Amino acid sequence: MKMASPCDGTLSPTEFKFAAEALMKKWEECKSILHPWIWIPCPKLPFGAPDKAGGYLSLEHIHHFEFKKQQDCIEQKYSEEEVEALDSATLVLSGENETHYYNFHIIYSTSYKVPVLFFRGYHQGGQPLKCDEVEKDLPLYTSKLLEESKWTFITQEEHPYLNCPWFTLHPCGTSEWMRLLLQQRLYSSRPEDLCSHYLVAWFSVVGQVIGLWAPLNLVHCSSSSSSSDTFCSHT
Amino acid sequence: MAESTVLQFSPFQSHVEEGFWKRLSSLKLNTLGLDETPVKITGFYGPCSHAQVSSHLYLLDESLPANLAEESSSSEMVLGNRNRCPIPGTLYNTNTLESFRGLDKQSLIRKEAKKIWEEICSGRVEAACAVLSRFLVISYADLKKWTFHYWFAFPALVLNPSALVSKLQPASEWFNLEEGKSLSEACNEWRKSSLTAVPFFLVIITADSHVTLRPLKDWETCQRDGHKLLFGFYDPCHLPSNPGWPLRNFLAFICSRCKIEKIQFLCYRERHGLADLTHSLVGEALVSISQEWKNPQFIPEAVGWERNGSKLAPRRIDLATSMDPIRLAMSAADLNLKLMRWRALPSLNLDKLSATKCLLLGAGTLGCQVARMLMAWGIKKITLVDNGRVSMSNPLRQSLYTLEDCLNGGDWKADAAVRSLKSIFPGVEAEGFTFAIPMPGHPVQAKETAGVLEDCRRLQNLISSHDVIFLLTDTRESRWLPTLLCTNANKLAITAALGFDSYVVMRHGAGVSADDKDASFSVCSSGIEGHESRRLGCYFCNDVVAPNDSTSNRTLDQQCTVTRPGLAPIASALAVELMIGILHHPEGMNAPGEMASSISESSSQPLGILPHQIRGSLSQFSQMVLVGSSFNRCTACSNLVVSEYRRRELEFVIQALNHPNYLEDLTGLTELMDKARSFNLDWEEDDETDIETVL
Numbered sequence: 001m002k003m004a005s006p007c008d009g010t011l012s013p014t015e016f017k018f019a020a021e022a023l024m025k026k027w028e029e030c031k032s033i034l035h036p037w038i039w040i041p042c043p044k045l046p047f048g049a050p051d052k053a054g055g056y057l058s059l060e061h062i063h064h065f066e067f068k069k070q071q072d073c074i075e076q077k078y079s080e081e082e083v084e085a086l087d088s089a090t091l092v093l094s095g096e097n098e099t100h101y102y103n104f105h106i107i108y109s110t111s112y113k114v115p116v117l118f119f120r121g122y123h124q125g126g127q128p129l130k131c132d133e134v135e136k137d138l139p140l141y142t143s144k145l146l147e148e149s150k151w152t153f154i155t156q157e158e159h160p161y162l163n164c165p166w167f168t169l170h171p172c173g174t175s176e177w178m179r180l181l182l183q184q185r186l187y188s189s190r191p192e193d194l195c196s197h198y199l200v201a202w203f204s205v206v207g208q209v210i211g212l213w214a215p216l217n218l219v220h221c222s223s224s225s226s227s228s229d230t231f232c233s234h235t
Numbered sequence: 236m237a238e239s240t241v242l243q244f245s246p247f248q249s250h251v252e253e254g255f256w257k258r259l260s261s262l263k264l265n266t267l268g269l270d271e272t273p274v275k276i277t278g279f280y281g282p283c284s285h286a287q288v289s290s291h292l293y294l295l296d297e298s299l300p301a302n303l304a305e306e307s308s309s310s311e312m313v314l315g316n317r318n319r320c321p322i323p324g325t326l327y328n329t330n331t332l333e334s335f336r337g338l339d340k341q342s343l344i345r346k347e348a349k350k351i352w353e354e355i356c357s358g359r360v361e362a363a364c365a366v367l368s369r370f371l372v373i374s375y376a377d378l379k380k381w382t383f384h385y386w387f388a389f390p391a392l393v394l395n396p397s398a399l400v401s402k403l404q405p406a407s408e409w410f411n412l413e414e415g416k417s418l419s420e421a422c423n424e425w426r427k428s429s430l431t432a433v434p435f436f437l438v439i440i441t442a443d444s445h446v447t448l449r450p451l452k453d454w455e456t457c458q459r460d461g462h463k464l465l466f467g468f469y470d471p472c473h474l475p476s477n478p479g480w481p482l483r484n485f486l487a488f489i490c491s492r493c494k495i496e497k498i499q500f501l502c503y504r505e506r507h508g509l510a511d512l513t514h515s516l517v518g519e520a521l522v523s524i525s526q527e528w529k530n531p532q533f534i535p536e537a538v539g540w541e542r543n544g545s546k547l548a549p550r551r552i553d554l555a556t557s558m559d560p561i562r563l564a565m566s567a568a569d570l571n572l573k574l575m576r577w578r579a580l581p582s583l584n585l586d587k588l589s590a591t592k593c594l595l596l597g598a599g600t601l602g603c604q605v606a607r608m609l610m611a612w613g614i615k616k617i618t619l620v621d622n623g624r625v626s627m628s629n630p631l632r633q634s635l636y637t638l639e640d641c642l643n644g645g646d647w648k649a650d651a652a653v654r655s656l657k658s659i660f661p662g663v664e665a666e667g668f669t670f671a672i673p674m675p676g677h678p679v680q681a682k683e684t685a686g687v688l689e690d691c692r693r694l695q696n697l698i699s700s701h702d703v704i705f706l707l708t709d710t711r712e713s714r715w716l717p718t719l720l721c722t723n724a725n726k727l728a729i730t731a732a733l734g735f736d737s738y739v740v741m742r743h744g745a746g747v748s749a750d751d752k753d754a755s756f757s758v759c760s761s762g763i764e765g766h767e768s769r770r771l772g773c774y775f776c777n778d779v780v781a782p783n784d785s786t787s788n789r790t791l792d793q794q795c796t797v798t799r800p801g802l803a804p805i806a807s808a809l810a811v812e813l814m815i816g817i818l819h820h821p822e823g824m825n826a827p828g829e830m831a832s833s834i835s836e837s838s839s840q841p842l843g844i845l846p847h848q849i850r851g852s853l854s855q856f857s858q859m860v861l862v863g864s865s866f867n868r869c870t871a872c873s874n875l876v877v878s879e880y881r882r883r884e885l886e887f888v889i890q891a892l893n894h895p896n897y898l899e900d901l902t903g904l905t906e907l908m909d910k911a912r913s914f915n916l917d918w919e920e921d922d923e924t925d926i927e928t929v930l
Contacts, residue, residue: 035284035508063288083340083547087538089397091243091477092545099288101250124291126251127552153577155570164253164557165566172578 009179010113013052015195019115020057020106022196023203035059037106042161053108056161064100064121064137099124100137104210106199107160114174115199117206118159118166131156134167139211169206178202242400242520245472247280247292247370247480249387249541254296256376256383256554259328262299263376267328274299274326278370279319280434282469283504286514289479290471292322292370292389299326320434320469324370335375335384335549340540347371348390348537355488356531361452364435367484370539373549381558386549390537391483395525398486403476403518406501413444415512421446422503422510435485438465438501454493463499465517470502478502478516480539487535490522497521565662572613582841585613587818592616594697596672596717597707598648599623600798601731603635604807605705606656606665612815616664617656618701620694621648622671632800668693674712675782678893687892688885691716699724703814706730706774707807712782716888718773718871719880722746727817727824730774731810733798738806741848742813743872744771744865745824771828771847772863775871782870782895799853809849816845828862868902875902 011019024037041055105118121129121137129137131154159166181201185194267274276299280292325347329335347369353359354366374385410418418438425436425448437449440463448467449457457464466489472479482500489498502516527533543550556562576583593609595602598621606617624645630636635655640646649667656665670690673679679687698704698720706714706728714730721728725746732739775782819842820826828847844860851858867873879901880887891898899905 063285065287083540084344084538087393088241089243089391089394089483090538091245091474092542093245122250125249125550125552126253128253128554128557130556155573156566157570158563158567162254164257165563170574170577172574 009175009177009182011115011195011198012113013054013108013110015198016053016108016115017055018195019197019199020055023057023106023199026200040105053110056108057106058103059105060103062102062104064102100129100133102137105159105166106203109171112171112174114171114178115202116171116174117169117210118157119168119210120166131167137211138209142209142211169209174202177205181205239399239401239521242398242518243477244391244480244483245289245474245477246539246541247368247387247389247471248289249294249372250291251294251385251552252296253554253557255294255298256552257558258296258299258301259326259374259376259383260378260558263328263378269330271327271329271334274328276324276326276372278322278324280322280368280469280471281318281320283471283473283479283514284506284508286473286506289473292368292387292471293319294372298324320365320432322365322368322370322434324372327371327373329373329375332375332377332384335373338373340373340386340388343371343373344388344390344537344539345534347388348392349534351390351484351537352392352534355484355491358492360488360492361454364433364451367435367488368481380553381555382551382553384549384551387541389480389539389541391480391539392487392535392537394483394487394490394522395527395535396523399521401519401521403478403516405475405513406515406517407512409517410440410512411444414440414446417444417446419510419512421448424448426505426508426510434469434481436467438467439463440465458493465499465501467501467503470504470516472502473504473514475516478518486520486522490524491528494524496523561661564660568613568660568662580841582819584819588613588815589615591703591818592701593618593814594701594704595619595707596705596713597621597709598633598635598652598667599629599707599709600632600803601707601733601807601810602705603633603652604804605707605731605811606652607634607659608808608811610656610660610663612811615662616701618666618668618697619649619652620668620670620672620697621652622669623648625651632803668697672708672713673716673888673892674710675715675891675895675898676712679889684889687889691885691888695720695724698726701726703727703729703818705810705814707810711774714774715782715871715891718743718775719876722773722872723877723880725824727814728773729810729814731806732774733802733806735797736799736802736853737851738802738809739848739850740806740809740813741774741863742771742817742824743773746877770865772865773869773872776863776866776869778870782898801853805851805853809851813846813849816840816842820845830860830862868904868907870898870902870904873902 020037020039024039028036037057037059039055040058042053101122101124103120103122106115107118108114109116119134121134123129135154153170154167155170156165157168158164178198178201182194182198185197185201262274276294278292278294278298281290283290327338327343329338351367351369354369360367368389370387370389372385372387374383376383406418407415418440421438433450435451437451437454437457439447439449439457439460441447442462466485468479468481468485470479471481478500479502482502485500486498489495498520500518500520502518503510504514504516505511506514528535540547541550542548556566572583572585572588576585591614593614593616595605595617598606598619602619602621606619609617625633625636625640625648626645627641629648630638630641635652636648637655640651640655647667647669649669653665653667656663670693672694673687673691694716698717704717704721704726706717708714711732714732718728718730720726721743723746728743730739730741730743817823817826820840826845829844830846831844846860846862848861848863849858850861865872868875870876876898883890896905899908
């Protein structure tokens, strides 16, 4: 698919879908240790025109290992007799390391005409992570980057389809740095490739901020093995 | 493991997604109400796919029926997919925390265990094996605090005596190379097929190392065929020495239905969506069928309440940040301002803004607009003072009021305004006070004195407890006392006043300090009165008469209730923007007044110039920025007046209220006027113009 406006860093809804498919394909090809992105088709939004992008990309249940055990807030102690007798066949696990689970969605923003990364973290069991807990999980260089850069910052926004607040990397600067990224490729590749390369290039930047390492070969189109990472997959 | 030990199972772990709680909340609000009938739900799980983390039993929003009518009509389970085997469950939702805590847990688990046992005995398990992992959840939804208390139980039929394990090793060691390859292929095939949402299956290994997977219902035929037989299941557990919980009921089924006591099982685990034979386990369990089980009336004991950490206790999840609409509104408002800061104005001091306390004297056309604008800028503390009631014509021009507020004689404006502000933005700290501001020229009757003094004190206290005071009343004289008090307390005062088609918005100069040297300034012979160059003027600094009763004989242009509607929003907006400018200026209140032409000043402040006065006219669609110094004979802010106030306080105020001439005498304006009148001007008598106030 030829990109309509490769020079300004934005893409149209149909281009987004195309680029998404290209990302999914490339991701699988590279045999990432993370499991594949899934395309979630969208229901029609209640007001206004149907979503031309038609859906979004989802990568869920990514682990982040936490090496401190969180304190359980137990309100009332129940005696064993009250609930059930101790059973010899049950393995009782002592202090486990806490794991955080993250869900990532790549959603097209119609107002900014760029993809936006939405993410949400949870404790084991389902309690959502608070902003400061998420920030602790991010790689060290990210918090510095977030403070300094006027192009990358995390905000909490309403998820366009799921009706609850998610964290996002605010998209207002995306078209600017995408334009710079794409300019390099503009001269070396065919226009058709530019569109399919869009999300891959975008992800190579955004993923790093979140600590969601793209496999090295995703961007470089070679088949080397992927690096170990902060996040691991859990299907 | 050399000798047989008791087989220990790793308990199932639950994970409830937010969507489930949201759907439960809306079900409860719309359908269930106080009904405590158990609700059929569906849990989902898949085989473990990670070496270090077990997989969980998930509750998603699809776990609950969208409405309860749907539930009874379809006995089919929710469709799963390869990673989400549907497991039937029951939800017992209670209406109070006490009833949640008081539920009889032993009887509940026994009830579910009974269902499982009956399904084993009746043969239902062979048709729909997921029922072996049937579970229950008890819950209490606190919809005021958006917290949910819950507790899962995964009933496991207790084998008596316990099952023993004689062998447990990775599958790759148990199967030979060919078998292993065949098993992987078979599993991957199976997992890709439509049959895959089935967590229990049979593994048949023929003599020629060919492996096939078969559904449970084929167990009889498979036994007869005589090939090697393994009982396989999706194992959520990741541990290398323990199988997962689903195996417990599976063993119970196998020994009671298939009558096998030496059971070889496969704990199926995956990696990257494919069978992982090093991670998967194969073991041999020794189960003895007890006599009791042969008794048709018998129901085995069950265990399986989920532990919270290592304790048997319920869990609690707090979803206020994502479900409480008030919190959501507040974080959205916050985001708006932050974006402004990030993208356009990095020097915007949002913390300072949200900590600034604003007092609005007057809750009319100006007051309502100013209040809204302040909230838009992130000001959280807003106090309104007005002595009137909302009247029928008000809602049109006074943007906080609606028809409701006018009924039954009309609510007090201060109260109605506060209500309205809170309905727009629940995070605002708004307070209203209904009392009149004492005014010079409106003499105080003896019996009213105590009340008026009380009002003066209230005004004093309000001014001292706020940071910025907006003078938004509808008469000139009502601005006198606030101006004096603000000057005395050195508080930032911003005035907005309207004429028929003109407005003035200005910030008062800083307060007078006790040792201000400009106490007296003699009249120059040229007749031009000297103005203090340092301090900026107040609303009254341009006047040469003291404020007096303007209401009785108002000329048309002094009745600001009859003004062009466009004026109030314009003036109010300017007043608030002026305040924002002051708050961001390094000198704050003491900043000098700037004009548009002062380019050098304006380039240093990101918000632009900081004017002293803005005077505009709608008839010309024009606006002027002016600077006026303080007048050392000002009836409101001059050192003469302020020091007299400090000396005699409220006694002085009463005197000024009752005798406006007093102020003129005190400041020497009387003298000035006399001098001016007696000034010998070289023009005709009939051209003499009275010196009047300007606005």
